[in-house]
Amino acid sequence: MQIDYYFTPMSPWCYLAGTRLEELAARHGASLRYIPVDPSALFPRTGGKMLAERHPARQAYRLQDLRRTAARENMALVLHPAHFPTNPAPASYAIIAAAKAGGDVGGLVQSFLRACWAEERNIAEDEVIRDLLARHGFDPDLADKGLWTGAETYERNLEQAVAAGVFGFPFYIVGDEMFWGQDRLSDLDRHLSGLK
Numbered sequence: 001m002q003i004d005y006y007f008t009p010m011s012p013w014c015y016l017a018g019t020r021l022e023e024l025a026a027r028h029g030a031s032l033r034y035i036p037v038d039p040s041a042l043f044p045r046t047g048g049k050m051l052a053e054r055h056p057a058r059q060a061y062r063l064q065d066l067r068r069t070a071a072r073e074n075m076a077l078v079l080h081p082a083h084f085p086t087n088p089a090p091a092s093y094a095i096i097a098a099a100k101a102g103g104d105v106g107g108l109v110q111s112f113l114r115a116c117w118a119e120e121r122n123i124a125e126d127e128v129i130r131d132l133l134a135r136h137g138f139d140p141d142l143a144d145k146g147l148w149t150g151a152e153t154y155e156r157n158l159e160q161a162v163a164a165g166v167f168g169f170p171f172y173i174v175g176d177e178m179f180w181g182q183d184r185l186s187d188l189d190r191h192l193s194g195l196k
Contacts, residue, residue: 001030001195003188006161006171007109008039009091009123010084012077014170015113016069017182021172022106024185028192030174034105036092037161038154039169046167051085069182076118083122089154090143091123096153097146098138108136 003025007014025032043050051059063079070077091112099105111132115121121128130140139145164173172179172188174195179188 001028001174001192002033003030004033004035004164004173006035006037006157006164006166006173007169008037008088009095009109009112010086010088010116011039011113011169012066012117013182015110015117016066016073016075016077017170017185018073018075019106019110020182020185021170021188024189024192028189028195030192032106034095034099034109035157035161036088036095036154037157037166037169038088038092041158042161042166043168045162048167078117078120081116082120083124084116086116086122087124089124089151090126090129092154093147093150094129094133094143096150097142098133098136100146100149101138101142103138104136108132108138111136 003021005021022032024030040050042048051062054062066077066079095105095109095112098108112123115128115132116123123129123132126143129143133142134140161171165178166173168180170180170182172184174188174191177191179185179191
């Protein structure tokens with residue numbers, strides 16, 4: 001079984017999923033494919049809007065829901081991080097290069113999300129990217145070595161996401177079954193149980 005995980009390393013909802021995806025994949029013996037996607041390119045093509053373009057009522061509700069979810073999951077969360085929004089492409093390129101190299105990609109993805117939403121670090125900065133790569137056992141030079149391939153793959157990921165029906169983050173796909181949002185991980189868990 002394979003879970004295709006579509007995400008952006010600057011999504012608070014991906015951050016609030018914590019390690020639950022990795023835990024349920026391990027429990028079910030499923031492989032994970034990490035697929036970073038550019039939200040500013042995905043949303044307009046799938047009927048969504050970037051945060052700044054949303055109605056103030058939606059923006060206000062989002063903040064309340066983030067606060068409640070963080071409290072329920074017992075996770076630190078800065079509601080207005082210093083470096084959000086930022087360009088997710090450099091971190092995404094690094095994740096793509098790390099996945100190609102092999103290793104703790106899940107831990108790396110979580111570290112980028114935590115850096116943005118709990119540590120207020122700018123995940124678009126080379127210094128931050130290199131530090132997080134090194135902390136998770138990857139060659140920090142992947143940030144430079146994987147730049148061209150990362151950019152090409154990132155563009156392909158967008159087209160793949162649109163074709164697969166992805167419209168938000170986090171988004172999980174197993175076969176033809178789609179699950180949108182960290183609050184659907186329990187549904188994904190039940191689905192995987194039924195495939196055994």
